[in-house]
Amino acid sequence: MLRPQLIAVLVILAVAVVSAHAEHAVWSGLVIAENVPQPAAIPPELTKLEQTLKDLFGYNQFEVIGQSNKTLKSGEEDWLATSKYFALQCDARGENDAGYNLNLKLYKEKDVLLETDANLSKSSPLVIKGPQVGSGQLLLVLVVKEEEHPQARHHRRAEPANPIRAGFNRLRRAVRRIFP
C-alpha cells in the first residue's frame, strides 16, 4: 500500500537534490585593469566587485578580455576562459559544503604562468593578480553565481544552507579564538 507513496517521495527528493545541485554557475573572467582618462563602464559581472577591485588595485577601468560562465551540475566539470594570448583553465574536482574544489591554470599561449588549487566558496569571489600587461594588470576573477532559475530564486542565500554546519563552524571559530 505504502510502496507507491514511498517511491513518489524518493523521486521528489531525487529531483530536489538534482535541482539544488544545478543551481550554481561559476563565472570566470580574464580582466585587464588599467587607468584611462575616460574609463568605460564596468562589465555587469563585475558590478558587485567594482569598488573592491578599485580599492585593491587602484585602476579605474576593468575590461573583460575573456570569460566563461559554466553551470556546475556534478561539480567535476572543466572549462576554459580564453583571450587572444591568455587562457584560464578551470578543472572542478568536486563540490563540498563550502563550495567547489578547483584547479586553476593560467596559460600565456602554451606556457603555464600560474597554477593554484582553491576551494572556491559560494559566497566569496576569488581574485588573482596576474602579470603586468603594458600599463595595465591582468586579473583573474572567479565568482560562484546562483543560476537565474525560478526555483533558485527561492533559495538564494549567501551562506551555506546547512544551519547545523554553520552553527558548528561558529562554535569552531569561537574555540579557535580561545586556542589560537
Added chain:
Amino acid sequence: MKTFEEKWTAWLDGQLSGRELIEFQSSLPDLAAAEAEKRDAHKLGAFLKKEAGSHALTNEEFFSHQLRERIAAETRTQSRGGLRSTWWTVPRLVWSGATALALFVVCAFVIMTQQQPGEQSEYLTQILKTQVDPGANPNATISIFESKNDNKVTVLWTEGLQTLPADYAAK
C-alpha cells in the same frame, strides 16, 4: 442517718473510719469488686485532675509559652545553620569541575581536529596551493589575503611576475 450513696462516696474518698468503716464494708455484697471500683475511681480522678490542670493556662501564660517555644525553635535553627548539609560538598565540587574541564578539553580537541590549522573559514575561498613558473619568474612572490569590505573577496596577490607587452591585453 446517712444513705448508702453518701457512705459509698465517703468510702471512696477515704473518709470512713472505725466502726462505721467496718459496718459499711461488711454491708457490701462483694468487697473485692468494690475495692476495684474504688481504685478505678481514684485513677479517673487523678487523670481528670491532671488533664484539667494542663489546660488551665491563663492568657499571659499561654503567650509566654508560645514566645519561649518560638525562641527555642529559632535558636535551634541558628545553631544548626552552620552545619546544614548540602549536595555540593567540596569533593563533589572538585570532581564536577574536573569533569566539566575534561569535557571541554575533549570537545575543543574534537572541534579543532575537524579543520587543519592553516585553513580558513568555509565562508571564504581557500587557496590550498599555488605555484608560479620559477624559470620565467624567479623573483615571484605570492601572498593571500581577504578584502576588508562586505564582498569577502579572497585575493591571491602575486608580485614579480614577468611584465608582458600591451599586445597581450587583446581579446
